[in-house]
Amino acid sequence: MSNEEVHGLSLQIANNVLKLDIWDQSLFHLFLPIQTKNEVRTEYILQVIQGRDKNVALSRSDFETFELRHFLLTDQTTIKVNEYGIPEPKGDDFEIKDEDLDVVFIPLLAVDKYGNRIGYGKGFYDRFLAKCRPNTIKVGISFFEPLNFTITTNDTDMPLDQLVTPKGVVKFRSP
Numbered sequence: 672m673s674n675e676e677v678h679g680l681s682l683q684i685a686n687n688v689l690k691l692d693i694w695d696q697s698l699f700h701l702f703l704p705i706q707t708k709n710e711v712r713t714e715y716i717l718q719v720i721q722g723r724d725k726n727v728a729l730s731r732s733d734f735e736t737f738e739l740r741h742f743l744l745t746d747q748t749t750i751k752v753n754e755y756g757i758p759e760p761k762g763d764d765f766e767i768k769d770e771d772l773d774v775v776f777i778p779l780l781a782v783d784k785y786g787n788r789i790g791y792g793k794g795f796y797d798r799f800l801a802k803c804r805p806n807t808i809k810v811g812i813s814f815f816e817p818l819n820f821t822i823t824t825n826d827t828d829m830p831l832d833q834l835v836t837p838k839g840v841v842k843f844r845s846p
Contacts, residue, residue, distance in 0.1 A: 672814070683838075698772050699720050700775040705758075713776070729744050745764075769803050772807055776812055777812065781813075784843075787824050789822060808833070816836055
């Protein structure tokens with residue numbers, strides 16, 4: 672996709688985020704896109720969340736443990752791109768626990784009709800989501816609609832509750 676297409680579709684996704692039934696929640700986790708991977712430009716979603724006067728947490732990756740640490744986004748937060756091209760918060764101010772997050776927006780490469788997703792294969796998000804509360808709302812973000820077949824999963828894979836695409840919102844239920 673061209674840069675123009677990525678931005679246009681990302682804006683459509685952000686507009687569809689407004690249709691989610693999540694706005695009674697307080698603390699939202701958002702990923703920042705890897706520019707070289709043409710991921711959804713989440714700065715539009717960030718504007719939507721902040722426009723609703725909600726708190727946002729961003730993550731920093733630990734490639735030794737394959738775990739994520741989360742930090743509250745403030746006006747003083749500095750973002751630095753790591754060696755893998757991932758924009759992350761710098762510093763250790765205002766760390767957030769996994770179980771304190773109400774809504775988690777999740778990057779993905781593909782998702783099936785049951786909310787099973789394929790990511791980049793390191794398991795960062797599955798480990799992270801396993802530590803969240805059972806009622807934490809898991810929302811995938813994708814340029815593409817769900818696949819019409821079932822993705823093979825294992826016991827550690829965490830399915831999505833909902834998916835936002837440029838066409839709208841998909842709610843999942845287990846097979």
